[in-house]
Amino acid sequence: MREPRVVIIGAGPAGLTAAYELLRQGVRCTIVEQDEVVGGISRTVSHNGYLFDIGGHRFYTKVSLVERIWREVLGDDLLIRPRQSRIYYRGQFLDYPLRPGEALRKLGLRESARCGLSFLKARLRPVKPETDLESWLTNRFGRRLFEIFFQTYTEKVWGMSCKEIGADWAAQRIQGLSLASLVRNAVSPRKGKEEEIKTLITSFLYPRKGPGMMWERLHGILEAGGSRVVFRAGVKAIAWGDEGVQGVETEAGWFPATHVISSMPVQGLVRALRPAAPEWLRPAADSFRYRDFVTVALFLEAKDLFPDNWIYVHDSDVRVGRIQNFKNWSPEMVPEEGKSCLGLEYFCQENDGFWNTPDTELVELAATELERLGLAPRRAVRGGAVVRMPKAYPVYDGQYKDGLALVRRFVETTPGLQLVGRNGMHRYNNQDHSMLTGVFAARNVLGARYNLWETNVDEEYLEEGRMVSEEDLRAMDASQPSVPERVRPQAFRTGVPGA
Numbered sequence: 001m002r003e004p005r006v007v008i009i010g011a012g013p014a015g016l017t018a019a020y021e022l023l024r025q026g027v028r029c030t031i032v033e034q035d036e037v038v039g040g041i042s043r044t045v046s047h048n049g050y051l052f053d054i055g056g057h058r059f060y061t062k063v064s065l066v067e068r069i070w071r072e073v074l075g076d077d078l079l080i081r082p083r084q085s086r087i088y089y090r091g092q093f094l095d096y097p098l099r100p101g102e103a104l105r106k107l108g109l110r111e112s113a114r115c116g117l118s119f120l121k122a123r124l125r126p127v128k129p130e131t132d133l134e135s136w137l138t139n140r141f142g143r144r145l146f147e148i149f150f151q152t153y154t155e156k157v158w159g160m161s162c163k164e165i166g167a168d169w170a171a172q173r174i175q176g177l178s179l180a181s182l183v184r185n186a187v188s189p190r191k192g193k194e195e196e197i198k199t200l201i202t203s204f205l206y207p208r209k210g211p212g213m214m215w216e217r218l219h220g221i222l223e224a225g226g227s228r229v230v231f232r233a234g235v236k237a238i239a240w241g242d243e244g245v246q247g248v249e250t251e252a253g254w255f256p257a258t259h260v261i262s263s264m265p266v267q268g269l270v271r272a273l274r275p276a277a278p279e280w281l282r283p284a285a286d287s288f289r290y291r292d293f294v295t296v297a298l299f300l301e302a303k304d305l306f307p308d309n310w311i312y313v314h315d316s317d318v319r320v321g322r323i324q325n326f327k328n329w330s331p332e333m334v335p336e337e338g339k340s341c342l343g344l345e346y347f348c349q350e351n352d353g354f355w356n357t358p359d360t361e362l363v364e365l366a367a368t369e370l371e372r373l374g375l376a377p378r379r380a381v382r383g384g385a386v387v388r389m390p391k392a393y394p395v396y397d398g399q400y401k402d403g404l405a406l407v408r409r410f411v412e413t414t415p416g417l418q419l420v421g422r423n424g425m426h427r428y429n430n431q432d433h434s435m436l437t438g439v440f441a442a443r444n445v446l447g448a449r450y451n452l453w454e455t456n457v458d459e460e461y462l463e464e465g466r467m468v469s470e471e472d473l474r475a476m477d478a479s480q481p482s483v484p485e486r487v488r489p490q491a492f493r494t495g496v497p498g499a
Helices: 013-024 064-077 100-124 133-141 143-158 167-173 179-187 212-224 266-272 282-286 359-372 400-412 431-445 459-464
Strands: 006-009 029-032 044-047 050-053 078-082 085-089 092-096 203-207 228-230 235-241 244-250 253-256 259-262 289-301 310-313 322-325 339-348 381-395 417-419
Touching: 006 013, 006 244, 013 029, 013 212, 013 431, 044 212, 044 289, 044 381, 050 289, 050 339, 064 078, 064 203, 064 212, 064 431, 085 143, 092 100, 100 133, 100 143, 133 143, 133 167, 143 310, 143 339, 143 381, 203 212, 212 228, 235 266, 244 259, 259 431, 266 282, 266 400, 282 400, 289 359, 339 359, 359 381, 400 417, 417 431
Parallel strands: 006 029, 006 259, 029 228, 085 310, 259 417
Antiparallel strands: 044 050, 078 203, 085 092, 235 244, 244 253, 289 339, 289 381, 310 322, 322 339
16 A cells, blocks of 8 residues: 555644654654644743743543553653642632531631532522533532632633533533532542542643653654654645545645644634535534633742642632642742742633733733732742633534534545544543544554544543553543533534535
């Protein structure tokens, strides 16, 4: 068989992993990347000796195939890190997972009593029908605990009311978590074994110099093996015809291909098709929305600000949604003793007022909010940096399913085209799921028949808490975070022949 000519769009976890798997099988490829660095949203940014993530990126998986790749590439540079996170609420920091004694003391007797009565009311008179996230959480925790531990942060992230988010999302995203499980884990935590509930995982793997270390090193392996990454190569057109894909036109030139593995936003892929997408596919280009993300990194003259890896901010009086303490992810994220690097995360829409705020103003806002929350004095801040990440989170709204159905139909009838990763499949995947789609896409190039849309792991494996072997890889969705869907979606008619 003639060696395939493979072009991979995007040098993030999915694209680079696909290239790595192909190289392992002796197939070189070309990766085209619109940016100047590898890693996508999983990159690590370096600024004046400080290192910080675009968000925090734990390396955690139950898929042995994925962990093997991490260890092959990073070796001893892959650290085991303890997880500690807390929730900020009304001037108090509450451990998460909850510790009943601490919660009782910090919330106070009156508030604790309200939580208890609210929980009892929910058990006796649950909200029916249970159609949205608010009712789902209220029925399991009571309204007061929902307001304290879920509502504000969720609405900051997604920019929509919890009443607009479907209960189906809650059942997947918070799988197995209940008030009883929180109390049970706090009173009698398991030792020597991972907890059954993914939300309560207490340790994770992390590269010594941040997640970008993984992707930069993998880039080096690919280049040494004869594959190449072409930077500043934004996609202008994807050539296709009745016999399949033909190549990719980019800002860096034309790349002929018999196979295209794409992790670019699916919205952009539809618009880049040449000749233009069939008439029945065109509505899909307008059916995908995204939530965008700004990280403001603050560099401080401070040694040990707080013990957490990250803090969830459940306070509507500040704009920040989450705060990362990167030195607690790895000591090598700061240049020397006595320094700290914090990442304040803000959720917004590309080109809205917040997105377009000058960097100096965003650094000042972050420093002010940090002091207001009591985490560090304004005078300790020695500088800052701002990174804007468009299309960080795919949004599941009323039209995305119809749009995705059109795209899937097109992919299934276009030989050589495969979609992988978070934005490529418009699925809020974790890093390990994105990598697995890359591995499967690479194997499909070589003759396998994996269905990338059904790569999930049976729920029973998660509950058993054991590693999932390659033979177990029938499906992967159950182990990944889902994205909230709006309640009562208003779908458009597809107009697909035969639909």
